[in-house]
Amino acid sequence: MRTAVVVFPGSNCDRDALHAATLAGTDAIPVWHESTDLAGADLVILPGGFAYGDYLRAGVLARFSPVMGAIRDHAVRGGLVLGICNGFQVLAEAGLVPGALTRNTSLRFEHRWVTLSVERTDTPFTRAIPAGRTLRMPIAHGEGSYVLPDADLDALEARGGVLFRYAGPEGNPNGSARDIAGVLDTGGRVCGLMPHPERAAEAILGSDDGMLLFRSLIESGARSMAAA
Amino acid sequence: MTTPMTTPAAPVVSAPTPDAPPLHRALGLTDGELDAIRDRLGRDPNDLELAMFSVMWSEHCSYKSSKPLLRTLPTGGGDVVAGPGENAGIMRIGEGLAVAFKLESHNHPSAVEPVQGAMTGVGGILRDIFTMGARPIAVLDGLHFGDPSKARTRHLVRGVVKGVGSYGNCVGVPTVGGELTFHPSYDGNPLVNVMAVGILPEHRIMLARADRPGDLAVLFGSTTGRDGIGGASVLASATFGEAEATKRPSVQIGDPFAEKLLIEASLELIERGLVDGLQDLGAAGITCAVSETADRSGTGIRVDLDAIPRREAGMEPFEVMISESQERMLALVDPAQLDAVLEVCRRWDLPAAVIGVVTQEPLISIWTGGLDGTGRPRSGATELARIPAAALTSDAIVHERVGEAPTRRRAAPSPGDDAAATTGLPERGVDPAVVLQALLGHPDLASRAWVTRQYDATVGASTVAGNEHGAAVLRVPGTTMGLAMATDSAAPVGLLDPRLGAALAVATSTLNVAVTGARPLGITNCLNYGSPERPEAFWQLQQGVAGLGDACRALDLPVTGGNVSLYNESAADGAIAPTCQVGVVGLLDDVSRVVGPAFRGADDVVGLLGTVQPGLAGSVYASIAGGAPDDRPPSLDLAAHGRLLGLLHAAATAGLLRSAQDVGGGGLAVALAECAMWGEVGALVELRWPGSPATALFGEGPSRVVVTTTAEGWQRLAVLAAEHGVPLERLGVTGGDRLRIELAGASAQGPEERGPVRIDLLDAAIGVLREAWEHGLPRALGDEGWTPGPGGTPAFAGRGVAPTPDAVSTSSVAPVQAAAPAQGPAPAPGAAPTPDAA
Known part of the structure; x- marks a missing residue:
């Protein structure tokens, strides 16, 4: 299985994502933001960081990057896309996942370890997670408060689009609506989350x-390759 | 070599007016220094040359007052790859790898404009690391502020924390630790010291040299603007007067996004062997970069002023030459590699330009009108400045300053004598548990979560222990090794005895590193003192350097670099407490054997390593309770300290330690409380102590460590400790949800009316202690609405188990509110008289 980790100018978790994806046993390669060739990747990771410096608003410039067209096509073809932290912000700005990420209610950058509940274990992103298992991982962001109109939140929940929620005793670290930490697109192949797996x-x-x-x-990835 | 006696024709820096002081004085140079410049040039300098000298001969760049002292420090050693004089110290760690580290101050810019001052402080020290070919892996900061109840202090704290965080978070280097203290002496002049650590393959080391005449000088990164004009001279090397706001234009502006691109581009250039030398631009900008790289190699650089990319039109030559615009690098490039270098810069969206050429003749010359393709001036070009490179750097003026000890009102008590103080708070009838809560809530000792939550401590996926404890631990990717790092100071003791204070800073920081099981490798430092032109302040600096040298020689640790920050005084608030900030990096051969400070579970044996006599003078306790005339500063036995460091490394390597925590601020009671709170396990402890309960529980001293072992491991630890000549005392066992310390043999001298409170017993619920500890800092800073909750690295801070702040609610809660200054235990100015207070 091949994993492409997109490198924007200002990405700073790209090396970490490459390391983890390699450790997991995938063939992980970096893909430069000016490229439109995903090198046959099964999984594309948009890593954390401050793409293009995050001037104006997090993720707002990165969505115009040449590589984003290729990622959109990849998603349309049913390819897997995972956006972590800044990558989630880019996916939301690009409309590949629903919602928007706004400033933390504390108005401060928040770094801490959080506990996540896993809302579904029947997705490509969670199928190896035992039911009922919570996950510990860090968050590190200034703009991670998940926002969506109430009616859309209802619809998101109804279709099973909420994948992770902040569920620990430390509570909701950024003011996200309904404690949402990660979401799925309607096709179930694109996931964005703020915490850092x-x-x-x-x-x-x-x-x-x-x-x-x-x-x-x-x-x-193995299943989709077998199906192909 | 020919140095013409004629003066190059430079434009004037500012038009003279009849009443204006002479230009050299306006630029911060003395009349004597002007004479010395004339000596070196053999003529009068023109205005541009004078501006270049003024920044290069500033205290900040030239070390003109401290150089003779710094030469006394031990800097060599088998593992040192690069020492003082380079951008950062580098030491070998094995497997072909080396660690680069350095500590630097950004005090005055942060006092004037805290966010930008702190941001550029982080940016500058990171450049020192990656300039040498190392990838930065961690940032630590040593922050010292004034009275936390003052509005200005709160403004500065918020700004500096925001600056440190926003730069490190964006550039993707974790901020993993440091030190935060409050003392009224910093009211007018806070200290912002930043330490950075990086890793490199030893063969990739890159030096800031211009060895090859004919090489092109390529400036890349941000363009040059008018920010930071005179940052090194006007701002960093002068005492604050009344009008510090007017110095705001001298503060540089940071752009972490540009820095991130600069890191990646620089490391790529080095990795691919495309550059012969690399130097970052910091203080004194282009002038410093060209003169230092040339002078290190005995060469010169001819600079084409017109080729320097600018941020704005109409800049004067002197502005271009001394601007401290951030995020710029100077590369020395073989002409054959130029295209490849420019291509790398283009890919990273970094402006780049050839701005000069390396010459055989050791001169820095500045030209307008252009250089041709071979680096020679075009016909009609004009030379604006011509200065021997050495005159700006290695042959800069050195001042032999006069140091003089202050006249003391009486002799200070000798360190470490056990005094049966009779005026301690327990003796006066205050429940020791309440004193402990007040200490845990003291802004110097309380949880740093309010600050550290704003720092990304885990980017890089290498942080094993983050920023809630004394030392941070990072793994070395691709190996089994780990690096432990810490930065500490001991300014309150430095105020009593600057030599002891500096040595204690070494002792504290090395012990913080050693309790993780690491072997300290080397030292970096930042010497923060007052004006060297005042004999008392210069004496403090002399004493500080002597103490630093004492400790490093005794512990056989090289000083691989550092920074000197003088003139830390303000007209209104006087000089700071002499602050020798020490940074240490230590090596863990096997990072999986790292030892944490938290108790690990019930029924472990609690022991105390070391027998130093603690003292109350200069302690956090004294800042709450006030000092007594017979309070002693702690004693320091460096030989014993060295044995302790060796034992900790051996015991951790043998896997004997379940936990280890050094006894620092607040003394033994605070150390035990920290182990208990962080591990969520209590302890029953009996301490044989015939003297004052206040000294026993809260007295501070170096070279003591609270350890736990399994019941079976205890004997083995005892044998190992005996072999290393380190005393080990059994204190008790872990268990339960309370911390209970009984003092056997405590002298019960005190007023009879103290009532039912026992002064020889400290008994407190962990939940109550945690409450005080968690809220202390936000309360002190007036941010009552801040909520704590768990944080930190789970492996260390509770292993993912949620704490229960409301676990126990006992009657001891009530006295906290009544007796303890928990609402604002600010170190009140004047509350702690010191022997040498004027």
């Missing part, structure tokens, strides 16, 4: 729960 992929770093996501994706 790639930073929680080895026990020495405090948690290896993030590896469950990568394992899920490998299983899913």
Whole structure:
């Protein structure tokens, strides 16, 4: 299975994502933002960081990057896309996942470890996660408060579009609507989440729960390849 | 070599007016320094040359007052790859890898404009690291502010924290630790010291040299603007007067996004062997970069002023030459590699231009009118400045300053003598548990979560232990190794005895690193003192350097670099407490064996390593309770300290330590409380102590460590400790949800009317202690609405188990509110008289 990690100018979790995807056993390669060739990747990761400096608003410039057209085509073809933190912001700005990410209600950058509930384990991103299992991983962002009109939130929940919620005793770290930490697009192949699974992929770093996501994706990649 | 006696024709820096002071004085140079410049040039300098000298001969760039002192420090050693004089110190760690690290100050810019001052402080120290070919992996900061109840302090704290965080977070280097203290001496002059650490393959080391005449000087990164004009001279090398707001234009502006691109482009250039030398631009801008790289190699650089890309039109030559615009690099490039270098810069969207050429003749010359393809001046070009490179750097003026000890009102008590103080708070009838809560809530000791939540501590996916404890631990990717790092100071003791204070900073920081199981490798430092032109302040600097040298020689640790920040004074608030900030990096051969500070579970044996006599003078306790005349500063036995460091490394390597926490601020009681809070396990402890309960519980001293072992491991640790000549005392066992410390043999001298409170017993519920600890800092800073909740790295701070702040609610809660200054235990100015207070 091949994983492409997109590198925007200002991406700063690209190396971490490459490391975790490699550790998980995928063939992980970086793809420059000016490229339109995803090198046959099964999974595309948009990593965290401050793409293009995040001037104006997080993710707003990156969505005009040449690579985004290729990612859109990849998603339309049913390819897997995972946006982490800034990558989630880029996906939301590009309309590939619903919602918007606004400033944390604290009006501060928030870094801390959080506990996530997994709302569905029948998706390509979560199928290796035992039901009822919560995940520990860090968040690190200034604009992670998930926003969507109430009616759309109802619809999102009704279609099973909420994948992760903040569920620990530490509560909701950024004021996200309905404690939402990660969502799925309508096709179920594109996921954005604010917490960082790639930073929680080895026990020495405090948690290896993030590896469950990568394992899920490998299983899913293997299945889609088998189906192809 | 020919140095013409004629003066190059430079435009004037500012038009003279009849009443204006002479230009050299306006630029911060003395009449004597002007004479020295004339000596070196053999003629009068023109205005542009004078401006270049003024920044290069500033205290900040030239170390003109401190150089003779710094030469006394030990800098060598088998593992040192690059030492002082380079952009950062580099030490070998094995497997072909090396660690680069350095500590630097950005004090005055942060006092004037805290967000930008702190941001550019982080940016500058990161450039020092990657300029040498190392990828930055961590930032730590040593922050010192004034009284936290003052509005100005709160403004500065918020701004500096925001600046440190927003730069590190964006550039993608984790901010993993540091130090935050409050003392009224910093009211007018806060300290912002930033340490950065990087890793590189040893063969990739890049030096800031211009070895090859004919190489092209390529400036890349941000364009040059009018920000930071005179930052090194007017701002960093002068005492604050009344009108500091007028110095705002001297503060540089940071752009972490540009820095991120600069890191990637620079490392790519080095990795691919495309550059012969690389130097970042910081203080004194282009002038410093060209003169230092040339002088290190005995060459010169001819600069084409017109070729320098600018941010704005109409800049004067002197502005271009001394601008401190951030995020710029100077590369020395073989002409054959130029296209490849420019292509890398283009890909990273970084403006780049050839701005000069390396010459055999060791001169820095500045030309307008252009250079031709071979680097020679075009016909009609004009030379604006011509200065021997050495005159700007290695042959800059050195001042032999006069140091003089202050006249003391009486002799200070000798360190470490055990005094049976009779005026301690317990003796006065205050429940020791309440004193402990007040200490845990003290802004110097309380949880740093209010600050560290704003820092991304896990980007890079290498952070093993983050920023809630004494040292941070990062793994070295691709190996089993780990690096432990810490930065500490001991300014309150430095105020009593600057030599002891500096040595204690070394002792504290090395111990913070060693309790993780790491072997300290080397030292970087930032010497923050007052005006060297004042004999007392210069004496403090002399003493500080002596103390630093004492400690490093005794512990056999090289000083691989550092920074000196003088003139830390303000007209209104006087000089700062002498602050020797020390940074240490240590090596863990096997990072999976890292030892944490938190108790790990019930029924472990609690022990105390080391027997130093603690003292109350200069302690956090004294800042709450006030100092007593017979309070002693702690004693320091450097040989014993070295044995302790060795033992900790051996015990951790043997896997004997379940936990280890050094006894620091607040003394033994605070150390035990931290182990208990962080591990959510209590302890029953008995301490044999015949003296004052206040000294026993809250006295501070170096070289003591609270450890736990399994019951079976205890004997093995005892044998190992004996082999290393380190005393080990059994204190008790872990368990339960309370911390209970009984003092056996405590002298019970005190007023009889103290009532039913026992002064020889400290008993507190962990939940109550945690409440005080978690809320102390936001309360002190007036941010009552801030909510804590769990944070930190789960492997260390509770392993993912949620704390229960409301676990126990006992009667001891009530006295907290009544007796403890929990609502604002600010170190009140004048509350702690010191022996040498004027």
